Amino acid sequence: MSALLDVIASILFGGTLMMIILTATDIAAESQATHSGDMLVQELLTNTAQLVEGELRNMGFGVPEGESAVLRAEESRIHFLADIDRDGVIDTMKYSLGDTTEMRDTQNELDRPLKRQINNGAVLSVGSVTTFRLRYLTREGTPLASPVPSDQLAEIHMVEVSMEVQNPYAPTRDPEMVGSGERNALYSTSLWQQTRLASQNTRR
Amino acid sequence: MGGKASIILVMGFAMVLGFLTVNMNRFATKAVGNMTSYHESTVAHNLALAGTNTALSKIYQDTSWTGPITQTYNSPLLRGSFTARTYALGTGGKLMRCISSYPAATGQTLKDTIEVYFNGRKRNSFSVFAWMTNFEGNVFWITEDTVWGRVHSNGNLHVNGKPVFMEKATTSKGFDPKPGTGVNKAIYKGGYETGVAEITFPNDISEIVGASTTGGRRYTTDIWVTLSPGTSASGDGMAYIQTSSSGPITDSISLADPSFKGVILGNGRVNVKGTLDGQLTISSMTDVYIQNDIVYEQNPLAGSSDDLLGLVAERNVIVADNAANSSNCRIDACIFDRTGSFSAENYSSRGLSGTLNVTGSIVQDTRGAVGQFAGSTLTSGFSKRYRFDTRLNDPAFRPPYYPGYYVRTFAISGWWESYRITSVD
Numbered sequence: 001m002s003a004l005l006d007v008i009a010s011i012l013f014g015g016t017l018m019m020i021i022l023t024a025t026d027i028a029a030e031s032q033a034t035h036s037g038d039m040l041v042q043e044l045l046t047n048t049a050q051l052v053e054g055e056l057r058n059m060g061f062g063v064p065e066g067e068s069a070v071l072r073a074e075e076s077r078i079h080f081l082a083d084i085d086r087d088g089v090i091d092t093m094k095y096s097l098g099d100t101t102e103m104r105d106t107q108n109e110l111d112r113p114l115k116r117q118i119n120n121g122a123v124l125s126v127g128s129v130t131t132f133r134l135r136y137l138t139r140e141g142t143p144l145a146s147p148v149p150s151d152q153l154a155e156i157h158m159v160e161v162s163m164e165v166q167n168p169y170a171p172t173r174d175p176e177m178v179g180s181g182e183r184n185a186l187y188s189t190s191l192w193q194q195t196r197l198a199s200q201n202t203r204r
Numbered sequence: 205m206g207g208k209a210s211i212i213l214v215m216g217f218a219m220v221l222g223f224l225t226v227n228m229n230r231f232a233t234k235a236v237g238n239m240t241s242y243h244e245s246t247v248a249h250n251l252a253l254a255g256t257n258t259a260l261s262k263i264y265q266d267t268s269w270t271g272p273i274t275q276t277y278n279s280p281l282l283r284g285s286f287t288a289r290t291y292a293l294g295t296g297g298k299l300m301r302c303i304s305s306y307p308a309a310t311g312q313t314l315k316d317t318i319e320v321y322f323n324g325r326k327r328n329s330f331s332v333f334a335w336m337t338n339f340e341g342n343v344f345w346i347t348e349d350t351v352w353g354r355v356h357s358n359g360n361l362h363v364n365g366k367p368v369f370m371e372k373a374t375t376s377k378g379f380d381p382k383p384g385t386g387v388n389k390a391i392y393k394g395g396y397e398t399g400v401a402e403i404t405f406p407n408d409i410s411e412i413v414g415a416s417t418t419g420g421r422r423y424t425t426d427i428w429v430t431l432s433p434g435t436s437a438s439g440d441g442m443a444y445i446q447t448s449s450s451g452p453i454t455d456s457i458s459l460a461d462p463s464f465k466g467v468i469l470g471n472g473r474v475n476v477k478g479t480l481d482g483q484l485t486i487s488s489m490t491d492v493y494i495q496n497d498i499v500y501e502q503n504p505l506a507g508s509s510d511d512l513l514g515l516v517a518e519r520n521v522i523v524a525d526n527a528a529n530s531s532n533c534r535i536d537a538c539i540f541d542r543t544g545s546f547s548a549e550n551y552s553s554r555g556l557s558g559t560l561n562v563t564g565s566i567v568q569d570t571r572g573a574v575g576q577f578a579g580s581t582l583t584s585g586f587s588k589r590y591r592f593d594t595r596l597n598d599p600a601f602r603p604p605y606y607p608g609y610y611v612r613t614f615a616i617s618g619w620w621e622s623y624r625i626t627s628v629d
Contacts, residue, residue, distance in 0.1 A: 010209070014209065014213060017213065017214060018213060018217075021213075021214070021217040021221075024217075024221060025217065025220060025221065025224070028221055028224040028225070028228070029224065031228055032224055032227055032228045032231065035228050035231035035232050036231045038231070038232070039231045039232075039234045039238065042234075042238035042239055043238050045238075046238050046239070046241065046242040049242070050242070050245065050623060050624060051623070053623065054621070054622075054623020054624070055623070057621045057623065058619075058620055058621060058623075061618050061619065061620050062618060065326075065600075065615075065617065066599075066600035086620065199619070200320075200616070200619035201618060201619050
């Protein structure tokens with residue numbers, strides 16, 4: 001009788017423990033996925049931000065004085081001149097935001113490629129972003145309407161860059177847990193903004 | 205038995221959870237580490253910027269400063285250092301390089317570089333002068349002469365009476381006689397300066413020659429150029445080329461054609477007339493003859509205009525002695541005579557020809573004559589009405605490949621900032 005009671009108690013205790021541990025494992029796995037997503041997003045963001053920031057800072061390098069360094073300025077597209085590889089030849093740099101359909105193979109339905117092209121070279125993706133927004137400002141800090149008309153391109157002296165990155169994959173949530181207007185996965189999001197990115201070469 | 209199983213179960217799950225926790229902590233640390241790394245590279249960059257500004261301040265206090273200057277910070281708020289120095293470049297230019305060092309939390313030393321390039325000289329356009337000569341000869345500025353825009357001569361400016369210089373007048377030698385003495389009663393509204401550095405004329409017009417054969421037009425014979433304004437739209441003018449005054453049109457040039465470099469050059473005499481709509485330089489390896497009025501479609505004195513013409517001659521730009529120019533002549537252009545003069549053909553024998561209206565700029569080696577006076581009375585040729593085209597105050601606004609000169613400067617011509625692409629691990 002005593003042995004039977006031991007077995008029943010053990011089963012109850014063990015079962016409860018197992019339930020607790022399984023729940024904890026679930027939570028831990030989800031948390032790990034979230035942290036992993038955060039890390040991935042941070043990596044994507046810092047990599048892309050450093051490249052964009054660095055190249056925009058050198059916008060106009062090597063371009064003769066009096067010539068406009070910016071060739072095209074739109075909300076999510078910029079074409080500019082700079083001797084980016086410092087070989088004495090002025091290069092045409094193009095940054096543009098791709099479409100969400102170009103990243104259909106990722107789970108995130110909002111991410112899109114940020115594209116970069118040097119001269120007539122291949123168009124390469126330099127990161128996956130969900131937002132890439134540019135605003136153009138004059139020397140006095142007055143915003144210019146986008147797209148900037150060609151006769152105002154020379155007035156651009158500062159660029160405000162806003163970029164948002166989300167992880168391409170994230171743990172899917174139980175449909176019952178997804179509220180109205182919410183997404184079905186736990187995407188990590190990180191936002192980066194340079195409010196006054198000024199190239200000294202456009203301030204001559 | 206059941207108790208043992210439970211213990212084993214608990215230990216198993218504890219191991220799994222422990223593993224997950226370690227991983228979670230690693231990810232969390234790395235996520236923060238990414239931002240820390242971004243922050244550290246920003247600090248390294250800001251240190252380089254601080255060094256650059258410090259060195260720039262030194263350079264503008266003393267342009268012969270070469271450095272180096274080193275500053276080290278070792279406070280809890282900021283660690284790191286920068287070193288800046290300058291290097292000489294060709295044509296009097298200079299490079300200032302600043303390198304910063306920042307000890308990152310990972311034990312790495314982050315370095316950032318900023319390079320600032322200075323021009324030793326700066327190109328300016330001759331079109332910024334309303335009037336400029338290498339030699340004034342023995343021609344005098346007299347009462348009723350009025351000049352709008354900058355005036356300069358590499359020689360002496362002779363004054364006899366009360367001419368008015370609306371902007372600054374400069375000479376490399378002096379005024380004859382000195383201002384305010386003798387017959388020099390000139391009014392200098394923008395002031396005057398003597399003994400300024402000579403502005404050297406170019407040795408050739410090779411830039412125009414080069415452009416004429418690479419995207420422009422070059423003709424080996426004498427040519428007649430007739431400018432036509434096209435439609436009322438802006439920038440759609442045409443230039444028609446003939447090889448004789450009454451011969452057929454041998455070439456048509458659309459000024460709106462993006463592949464056209466804006467330069468027409470003739471090896472021989474180049475004759476010009478018409479209405480310009482666009483920007484163009486007409487040049488001759490010998491002389492340019494103005495056969496009739498040359499005007500812009502949009503008059504810059506009457507409103508906004510983007511039309512701009514350069515008349516550049518290796519020798520002379522001459523207002524032809526013909527019926528069309530016998531009663532007034534209007535020229536909207538920047539005129540440049542490298543070795544000769546701007547003058548009127550047969551100025552002393554052509555008879556009274558009315559007024560010569562020039563809107564633009566006149567730069568010539570030796571001052572030429574457009575009329576002859578007896579006392580203050582015009583006996584032959586033109587009386588002058590020269591107006592400076594104020595758009596030319598901006599040296600960047602000049603006819604295509606218009607001659608320029610260099611001035612000593614210490615302007616920043618380029619600014620390079622290094623940047624790093626973080627590796628993904």
